[in-house]
Amino acid sequence: MRKEYAKMDAALLHQTNKKVILKLIKEKSQISRSELSRATGLTPPTITRIVNELVDSEGIAEYVGVGNSSGGRPPVIVKFKYESNCIIGIDLGATYIRGCLVDLNANFISEIQVPTEIERGFDSIIEKVVQVINKLQKRKEKDARIWGVGIGVAGLVHSETGIIESSPDFGWSNVSLREVLEKKLDVPFFYDNSTRLMALCELKLGERQNLKNFTVINFGYGIASGLVIEGNLVKGYAGFAGEFGHIVVDTNSKVQCKCGMYGCLEALASGHRIANRGKAEMENGNADLLKDLCNNNSNLVTAEQVARAAKMGDVACLKIYDEVSEYLCKGIGTIANLLNPQTVYIGGGISLSGQFLFDLIENKKSKYLLPANINVQILPSSFGEQTTEIGAVSLVLDKIMNLELSAKKIGFK
Ligand SMILES: [Zn+2]
Structure with a gap:
């Protein structure tokens, strides 16, 4: 029994060392075996064995020759084989x-x-x-x-x-x-x-990968969030954490959400709501610029068209975005006061409406934030639609x- 444990420990240790070495090779792009040995404290034979596995069995590293020697044997360089x-x-x-x-x-x-x-x-x-x-x-x-x-x-x-x-x-x-x-x-x-x-995506490949506490809001035809706390992605008990769109932001609202509740953020601020509000404004004889953009056909109204009209100065459409950003800030206030994130990223289709949306949020956010959270940064997501x-x-x-x-x-x- 004891022998089996010893074997298991050795296998586990080997896997752990291999992960550390692979991570170092990826981070450095290319590195010598002797540098790997110095960085990890592992012996040269252990490094050689592990690197050989990554090269021969896994095919995710490759030897690219030898470097310059400052006396002694020239260093053997290994590279992260990302291309193929x-x-x-x-x-x-x-x-x-x-x-x-x-x-x-x-x-x-x-x-x-x-x-x-x-x-x-x-x-x-x-x-x-x-x-x-x-x-x-x-x-x-x-x-x-x-x-x-x-x-x-x-x-x-x-x-x-x-x-x-x-x-x-x-x-x-x-x-x-x-x-x-x-x-x-x-x-x-x-x-x-x-x-x-x-x-x-933000945690692993984003522009600011050093952040450990942040929230990503997916602001599209639905609204949701992804939460990172102390560098970990939060999943919750059954994997359903982050349903930010179902925070009730207006308890008097008569607008029913897809979830069945009334006054959810998603019901009052999503792309669907923006489009429906735009359509209603147009049918009531307001929103002239939106009318022009949609060839006077209210069935063609989308959240994107409402944003375009707002940017062109359509008063009714600006009012819609003004309301929507107010609700969004209530939601951001709730999440920021609860989790104290360094940054709140906003991504998703509606986040691409333009800088005017971020300006509206910036102007309103302080109403809903405790002084301790007032410096939370609100930024567009790093990769736009590709996030x-x-x-x-x-x-x-x-x-x-x-x-x-x-x-x-x-x-x-
Ligand atoms: Zn809901």
């Missing part, structure tokens, strides 16, 4: 399906965007996802390998099982993405909620860096 190893990230949204093929440094190789056409139903949407993945697979270099596909979905997604327990945007409940996709594609899949992946798909990439990259995906398991030769 790829990941596919998918943002399965209610409006668009976006997919990207990237290398292990998240450099874009190819990107595809197709309309979701939600009204055509589950099978059609899955078929489109499969087509996007198939096309991206074909765009890799001949010898490159695809380690996995990360998928971000709007809704309550169980990250282990791939079951979408509920997605009001799609009208799905208890559907298994994993089951249908595994039948159609021969590549590992990983899933999570699209907003949590936006937070993972979720890059977050989906991070999900797979994390598995690779944690050695949870091995070349052997995937069947690479």
